[in-house]
Each structure stands twice: as structure tokens, then as C-alpha cells.
Amino acid sequence: MTAEKRVLLIVSGGIAAYKTLELIRRLRERGISVRCVLTAGGAQFVTPLSLSALSEDKVYTEIFSLTDESEMGHIRLSREADLLVVAPASADIMARMAGGLANDLATTVLLATDKPVMFAPAMNVRMWEHAATQANIATLESRGLIRIGPDAGNMACGEYGLGRMSEPMTIVEAIETHFAETHFAGPGARPLAGRRALVTSGPTREAIDPVRYLSNHSSGKQGHAIAAALAGLGAETSLITGPVALPDPAGVSVVHVESAADMLAACQAALPADVAVCAAAVSDWRIAAAASEKLKKDGDGPPALELTENPDILRTLSQAENRRPGLVVGFAAETEKVVEHAIEKRQRKGCDWILANDVSPETGTFGGDSNVIHFVHGDGVEDWPRMTKQEVAERLAQRIAAHMGGAE
Numbered sequence: 001m002t003a004e005k006r007v008l009l010i011v012s013g014g015i016a017a018y019k020t021l022e023l024i025r026r027l028r029e030r031g032i033s034v035r036c037v038l039t040a041g042g043a044q045f046v047t048p049l050s051l052s053a054l055s056e057d058k059v060y061t062e063i064f065s066l067t068d069e070s071e072m073g074h075i076r077l078s079r080e081a082d083l084l085v086v087a088p089a090s091a092d093i094m095a096r097m098a099g100g101l102a103n104d105l106a107t108t109v110l111l112a113t114d115k116p117v118m119f120a121p122a123m124n125v126r127m128w129e130h131a132a133t134q135a136n137i138a139t140l141e142s143r144g145l146i147r148i149g150p151d152a153g154n155m156a157c158g159e160y161g162l163g164r165m166s167e168p169m170t171i172v173e174a175i176e177t178h179f180a181e182t183h184f185a186g187p188g189a190r191p192l193a194g195r196r197a198l199v200t201s202g203p204t205r206e207a208i209d210p211v212r213y214l215s216n217h218s219s220g221k222q223g224h225a226i227a228a229a230l231a232g233l234g235a236e237t238s239l240i241t242g243p244v245a246l247p248d249p250a251g252v253s254v255v256h257v258e259s260a261a262d263m264l265a266a267c268q269a270a271l272p273a274d275v276a277v278c279a280a281a282v283s284d285w286r287i288a289a290a291a292s293e294k295l296k297k298d299g300d301g302p303p304a305l306e307l308t309e310n311p312d313i314l315r316t317l318s319q320a321e322n323r324r325p326g327l328v329v330g331f332a333a334e335t336e337k338v339v340e341h342a343i344e345k346r347q348r349k350g351c352d353w354i355l356a357n358d359v360s361p362e363t364g365t366f367g368g369d370s371n372v373i374h375f376v377h378g379d380g381v382e383d384w385p386r387m388t389k390q391e392v393a394e395r396l397a398q399r400i401a402a403h404m405g406g407a408e
């Protein structure tokens with residue numbers, strides 16, 4: 001792993017291009033090297049000379065320059081970077097990126113890259129609000145590109161609204177956060193970019209009446225850590241969680257639910273997905289007929305609570321006919337014969353992998369920070385050493401990425 005992080009900065013046309021000079025300085029102060037690609041539009045606002053002076057590198061501008069192509073092909077420009085940053089990202093370059101055009105050096109590099117890409121939009125508020133721009137942004141984000149801003153404020157054109165490029169320091173912070181998050185997987189590693197992940201987490205609550213419920217001790221720590229780890233590897237991640245005392249993980253789209261029925265509906269709404277990880281401790285039963293008013297102590301003794309079975313979300317996803325995620329992963333919390341039960345559970349539910357863990361009270365797994373996992377897959381069982389829930393999440397996310405990449 002190289003010590004110095006390398007950003008390939010693509011400067012497209014817009015008055016905000018002047019702010020990229022400041023951006024280069026701030027990145028270089030932090031030991032991040034910057035190499036610039038300047039579009040023809042960008043060159044109307046900032047000169048190659050100033051970019052080159054601040055980056056202390058050549059500035060690349062023209063795809064058909066034979067010298068550039070022989071000295072530094074567009075593939076090498078991408079290969080020698082850990083992260084591509086488009087700042088400012090004009091409405092035009094975003095449209096070309098969304099459409100997969102490669103009609104100048106910048107868009108050719110962007111189409112050819114397998115590295116993570118950030119973009120900081122900058123344009124007039126009406127261009128920003130236009131349905132075409134919004135659709136392009138949605139497309140780019142659905143492919144795992146990371147958007148920074150824009151901000152609201154007064155514009156060079158005299159109007160007020162959303163469309164100002166984020167301040168250089170905001171962009172620097174986003175870049176630093178990105179490098180910190182992907183550190184464990186090596187520079188620029190986003191092997192799950194373009195993939196969709198679905199994760200369930202936490203307990204469910206099954207209403208007895210409007211003030212009482214049935215639930216369990218799940219903290220949601222493991223499921224939340226898995227969602228964060230998958231997002232850290234670039235997956236577009238939906239986390240469907242029951243009530244927990246944890247903050248929403250950054251970079252993950254979170255749906256909060258209460259009951260198993262709501263959790264199943266939210267999972268189905270989040271499909272299609274390439275991978276589903278069911279880490280929620282879903283209540284196996286719910287009250288057959290929850291009371292609509294608070295139950296009273298009326299002297300006739302305690303009410304009889306009739307239970308009925310909840311839907312099995314893992315099983316439903318595993319056996320979904322046409323919308324089954326390509327890889328379905330479940331957990332098996334057991335207090336005895338952990339591996340034996342997990343192997344049987346994998347078959348019964350129809351999922352691909354089971355992470356079995358011992359949740360007997362003496363292990364401190366429920367609510368605790370560590371886990372001992374037996375990883376059950378089609379070819380056997382692997383015993384993982386005791387790890388923190390975060391480490392389990394990162395290891396699982398790496399396994400998922402390896403599997404998706406065809407390495408497993």
C-alpha cells in the first residue's frame with residue numbers, strides 16, 4: 001500500500017473552477033498528491049499553468065495528443081490514482097458521465113476507471129433543479145459515485161439557490177473520510193461499487209397493545225457494522241432496522257421499522273439487491289390479535305396472549321422466485337450444537353451462507369462487542385477466531401466482495 005494517497009482531479013467548466021486551486025493546496029498540505037485533468041470548458045476559467053504550479057505535475061488536457069498518450073495513457077492516469085474527484089462537476093460533464101460518453105480525456109478516464117469517483121456539482125440553480133440534471137445525478141449515485149454538495153447561496157449569475165460548489169475544505173474532509181474508511185481494504189478499494197446490498201438489523205417489536213410489546217435483547221451492533229462495512233466497500237446499502245440505540249451508519253440508507261411484518265415489507269421494497277444479509281433478531285411470534293386499546297387489569301386475572309408465527313424474512317428472501325438476491329446470508333444464534341443447527345438451518349431456509357454464533361449468556365454476545373463465528377457455506381464450515389463485531393463485519397464484507405468478484 002502506498003503511503004501517499006493520490007487524487008486525480010478533473011476540473012470541468014464553471015466559475016467554481018477557481019476554488020480548485022485552493023482545493024489542490026489544501027490536499028497537498030495533507031500529504032495527498034494531486035494530478036489534474038482539465039476539460040476544454042475548465043480551461044476557460046483556470047489555466048493549465050496555475051494547476052500545474054500548485055500540483056507540481058503536468059496537467060493533462062487533450063485525449064488525442066500523441067505525446068500524452070504515449071507518455072501517459074488514460075488508463076494509466078486512472079491506475080496511478082486512488083480516487084478520482086470531479087470538481088467542479090458541471091451539468092454537462094455529469095450528463096456525459098451518466099450517458100457513458102468518452103468524447104474528451106476527462107470522460108474517457110471516467111469511463112475507463114475502476115477507482116472510486118467523487119463529484120462536486122457546481123451550476124446555476126435552474127440547471128441544478130432541471131429534471132435532466134437530477135436524473136443524471138440519480139444515475140451516477142446509483143452506480144456508487146460519491147456526491148459532495150452542492151451548497152445553497154448567492155451565485156455568480158446573480159441568483160440564489162442550490163448549485164454552489166462545496167467549499168474546498170468540505171471537499172477535503174470528504175476525501176479524507178473516504179480514505180480513512182477504505183483504509184482497511186487498501187487504497188481506493190471499492191470492490192462492491194455498483195452493487196446493491198440489503199441488511200436487516202436489531203430486534204423487532206410485536207405489539208401486545210398500544211403500550212406493550214414482545215421483543216428481545218438484540219443491540220443491532222452486528223447488523224449495523226455489516227451495513228457500514230458493505231457501504232465502505234462501495235455497495236449501495238439499505239439497512240432495515242428494528243428499534244436500536246445506535247446512530248444510523250454514515251453512507252447507508254436506513255429504514256426504521258418496528259414489527260417483523262414491517263421489516264419484511266421494507267425488505268421487499270428495497271429489492272432488487274445483489275446481496276442480502278439478515279442479521280436482525282426477528283421475533284418468531286407476534287400476538288395473534290393485538291389489542292387496539294391498552295389492556296386493563298380488570299380483576300379476571302392476566303389476559304391470555306395467543307401467539308401466531310411471524311414471516312421468516314431470511315427464508316422469504318432466499319426462496320423469492322424471481323427477485324432472490326444473488327447471495328443471501330443469514331445468522332444463526334444458538335445456545336447449543338451451534339454448527340449442527342446452523343448447517344440444518346442453511347438448508348431449511350435456502351440461504352447461501354450462515355454465520356453461526358453462540359449466544360449462551362456466558363459468551364456475552366448479545367449486546368457485547370465481540371463474536372465467535374462459525375462460517376457455514378456450501379463447501380463446509382470455517383471457525384473464525386473471536387473478533388469484534390466490527391471485524392466480523394469487515395471480514396464478511398470482504399468475503400462478499402471476493403464472492404461477487406468471482407474469486408470464491
Ligand code: C5P
Pocket residue numbers: 200260278279280281282283284310311312313314315329330331332333345
Ligand atoms: O430460525 P432462526 O430465527 O434462528 O434464524 C436466524 C436467521 O433467520 C437470522 O439470519 C435472522 O435474521 C433470520 N430470521 C428472519 N426472519 C425471521 C426469523 C429469523 O429473517 N422471522
